Amino acid sequence: MSGAEVRAETAGLVPTLVGLARRLRREGLPVGTSELLLGLRAAALVGVEDRARLRLALRCCWCHQRGDLAVFDRAFREELGGPRPEPSRLARPVAQVSVRAEAPGAASDATGPWSEGQPRGIASLEERLRRLDFAACTSEELADLERAVAELAARPALRRSRRYRPARRGRQLDWRRTSAAALRSGGEPLRLRRRRRGERPVQLLLICDVSGSMERYARLMVRFLHALERTSPGAEAFLFGTRLTRVTRELRQADPAAALRAVGAAVPDWSGGTRIGDCLHELLTRWGGRALSRGPVTILLSDGWETGDVSRLAEAAARLRRGSRLFIWCNPRMGDPDFRPEAAGMRAALPHVDRLQPVHNYASLLELSRVLRLDESGRRRRARRDGPSLA
Amino acid sequence: MGRGAEGAPEEFGWPGAEGLDSVEEMRSRLAAASYLADPALATVAYLGLKLERPVLLEGEAGVGKTELAKALSRVLGAQLVRLQCYEGIDVSQALYEWNHARQLLAIRQHEGEGPDLDLYSDRFLIRRPLLEALAPADGQRRVLLIDEVDRSDDEFEAFLLEMLSDWQVTIPERGTLSCASPPLVLLTSNRTRELHDALKRRCLYHWIDYPGFTEELAIVRLRLPEVPAQLARQVVAFVQQLRSLQLYKLPGVAETLDWAAALMALERNRLDPELVAATLGSLLKYQEDLAAVSGARLPELLAEAGVGG
Numbered sequence: 120m121s122g123a124e125v126r127a128e129t130a131g132l133v134p135t136l137v138g139l140a141r142r143l144r145r146e147g148l149p150v151g152t153s154e155l156l157l158g159l160r161a162a163a164l165v166g167v168e169d170r171a172r173l174r175l176a177l178r179c180c181w182c183h184q185r186g187d188l189a190v191f192d193r194a195f196r197e198e199l200g201g202p203r204p205e206p207s208r209l210a211r212p213v214a215q216v217s218v219r220a221e222a223p224g225a226a227s228d229a230t231g232p233w234s235e236g237q238p239r240g241i242a243s244l245e246e247r248l249r250r251l252d253f254a255a256c257t258s259e260e261l262a263d264l265e266r267a268v269a270e271l272a273a274r275p276a277l278r279r280s281r282r283y284r285p286a287r288r289g290r291q292l293d294w295r296r297t298s299a300a301a302l303r304s305g306g307e308p309l310r311l312r313r314r315r316r317g318e319r320p321v322q323l324l325l326i327c328d329v330s331g332s333m334e335r336y337a338r339l340m341v342r343f344l345h346a347l348e349r350t351s352p353g354a355e356a357f358l359f360g361t362r363l364t365r366v367t368r369e370l371r372q373a374d375p376a377a378a379l380r381a382v383g384a385a386v387p388d389w390s391g392g393t394r395i396g397d398c399l400h401e402l403l404t405r406w407g408g409r410a411l412s413r414g415p416v417t418i419l420l421s422d423g424w425e426t427g428d429v430s431r432l433a434e435a436a437a438r439l440r441r442g443s444r445l446f447i448w449c450n451p452r453m454g455d456p457d458f459r460p461e462a463a464g465m466r467a468a469l470p471h472v473d474r475l476q477p478v479h480n481y482a483s484l485l486e487l488s489r490v491l492r493l494d495e496s497g498r499r500r501r502a503r504r505d506g507p508s509l510a
Numbered sequence: 511m512g513r514g515a516e517g518a519p520e521e522f523g524w525p526g527a528e529g530l531d532s533v534e535e536m537r538s539r540l541a542a543a544s545y546l547a548d549p550a551l552a553t554v555a556y557l558g559l560k561l562e563r564p565v566l567l568e569g570e571a572g573v574g575k576t577e578l579a580k581a582l583s584r585v586l587g588a589q590l591v592r593l594q595c596y597e598g599i600d601v602s603q604a605l606y607e608w609n610h611a612r613q614l615l616a617i618r619q620h621e622g623e624g625p626d627l628d629l630y631s632d633r634f635l636i637r638r639p640l641l642e643a644l645a646p647a648d649g650q651r652r653v654l655l656i657d658e659v660d661r662s663d664d665e666f667e668a669f670l671l672e673m674l675s676d677w678q679v680t681i682p683e684r685g686t687l688s689c690a691s692p693p694l695v696l697l698t699s700n701r702t703r704e705l706h707d708a709l710k711r712r713c714l715y716h717w718i719d720y721p722g723f724t725e726e727l728a729i730v731r732l733r734l735p736e737v738p739a740q741l742a743r744q745v746v747a748f749v750q751q752l753r754s755l756q757l758y759k760l761p762g763v764a765e766t767l768d769w770a771a772a773l774m775a776l777e778r779n780r781l782d783p784e785l786v787a788a789t790l791g792s793l794l795k796y797q798e799d800l801a802a803v804s805g806a807r808l809p810e811l812l813a814e815a816g817v818g819g
Binding site for chain 1: 532533600607617618621663701702711715758
């Protein structure tokens with residue numbers, strides 16, 4: 120656009136608007152030059168005398184998602200004045216931000232729970248360490264295990280996509296390519312071209328219990344989540360104890376140590392009580408649209424100790440299963456040979472679980488990532504529980 | 511539509527855009543088309559029209575994203591072209607397809623009659639919604655609704671970005687077609703996944719919230735004038751009450767209207783727990799939500815909403 124399009128009355132305000140754009144850029148909104156020019160055109164269209172009107176016009180040009188709106192409104196008020204905009208009626212807090220320098224953990228660990236040990240390459244893990252229950256490890260062994268876990272990659276299972284790809288033996292005729300070829304051979308379809316549906320990685324939904332009873336496993340589990348998050352595109356990750364925290368963003372960063380620190384800072388209720396039912400319920404109501412819309416493979420890491428209402432847990436588990444391609448419950452207590460799913464929460468949820476898997480040692484994590492890889496049929500495996508049954 | 515850019519239609523306006531030169535005017539014309547928009551939404555619609563930018567509407571299901579496109583097409587006197595997105599939607603379903611059978615037949619008919627058969631002329635072209643919106647056959651401008659764009663996949667999003675950035679599309683056999691007077695484009699998303707940044711940056715953005723009591727009551731009165739005032743108030747109060755609960759799926763405005771219409775069909779003039787329990791299915795669509803609301807809690811909820819039993 121040309122400068123002439125900006126009306127004279129806007130011109131006086133241009134420096135202020137540029138200042139506002141710069142401030143928004145500092146606060147993380149992607150307001151580049153093209154957005155700035157668009158905003159100035161919008162301002163010229165609606166006029167600048169009425170601040171409320173100007174705010175609404177600039178807002179739709181410079182915001183690109185719901186979270187931007189509050190940032191914009193605050194900056195606008197401070198830079199240009201105008202009445203305090205009404206808070207959105209159903210606005211929920213964006214995230215529970217409780218920054219803490221370090222998360223509580225096993226304080227006895229010499230290196231501190233969330234700092235990195237000495238970097239040391241680990242090609243293969245000793246057989247003994249593979250079978251050792253995480254709860255029985257020394258801190259050195261744990262450090263070795265952590266590095267091994269970080270290298271675990273889950274090549275995600277594939278599901279049938281709805282997008283067609285050319286294929287030699289597809290079920291469907293590819294008319295477009297067949298007729299294009301026919302036209303080249305004088306209208307004679309000498310060879311039929313075919314197509315079939317392509318494949319896409321299955322989405323993962325990862326939910327991990329970090330309450331007090333899971334304390335000894337939690338750190339490794341988060342490491343494992345990080346490895347999965349890094350290798351499966353679009354995976355969503357949540358941690359819970361008494362409240363639910365979404366940690367997808369925190370886990371997206373490449374550096375495992377930084378990811379762990381970010382997660383530690385984001386979770387307000389480390390090693391507290393457990394309200395699995397309530398937390399799953401919140402996940403379903405608040406994040407269900409995003410996390411469950413594409414039929415993910417859902418992995419719940421928990422020992423099933425529930426201090427809340429177990430019927431609520433059963434209901435949430437049932438819904439989680441219906442929304443998922445495959446619902447896997449991973450219980451670290453299954454390492455115990457005498458294990459029976461006796462925790463009240465575990466018992467309540469068991470009928471709704473597709474698979475019960477142990478996650479108490481490295482071998483079991485390997486097994487879990489194998490399960491994820493092998494389920495390439497893309498179909499839900501119902502009623503095939505490989506773990507012990509209640510009977 | 512002609513071959514290459516030369517066939518682009520001339521500049522022309524919207525039949526209904528005469529005198530539409532302020533946000534307030536947009537708002538009142540939308541209201542005349544039975545759509546109550548708040549100032550923010552009217553601003554975004556107005557700017558989308560004047561700046562020729564696509565508008566991205568996000569919000570929970572049933573808050574009136576799709577309805578706005580319909581209302582705008584009424585306001586502008588333009589035909590609405592709707593493209594429903596789904597995973598795997600591609601150019602042959604969204605933009606154009608060749609009529610292959612007809613092409614092959616034409617070759618047969620044409621055999622031995624000379625080399626001047628154009629197999630990529632208009633009579634072999636099947637026009638899909640996007641082509642219809644960008645290069646309308648009758649030369650009239652269109653309102654284009656790209657519904658639930660979050661359901662499509664990355665490939666299609668990239669294609670859309672190209673189209674919305676330059677208002678042009680490419681048909682390999684015909685060349686690039688650019689559009690001098692682009693349609694008014696509305697994209698809606700339910701946020702089941704995050705859209706690509708580049709696409710978002712191309713669009714004007716608006717989040718549609720659930721309306722407050724007064725606004726929702728006004729919507730019910732406008733859309734269903736036959737509903738008695740007292741019943742409308744009770745219906746809206748109860749729905750507003752439901753939205754404060756933790757349910758899997760909160761009722762949208764569309765559900766409020768459905769419910770009010772259902773009550774009218776039953777010829778009832780006021781709410782009572784029995785009636786609500788019998789018709790709750792028009793508001794809540796999950797069995798768990800129905801269970802959470804019906805039963806012993808219902809009279810309580812009705813009382814809280816100020817509806818006498």
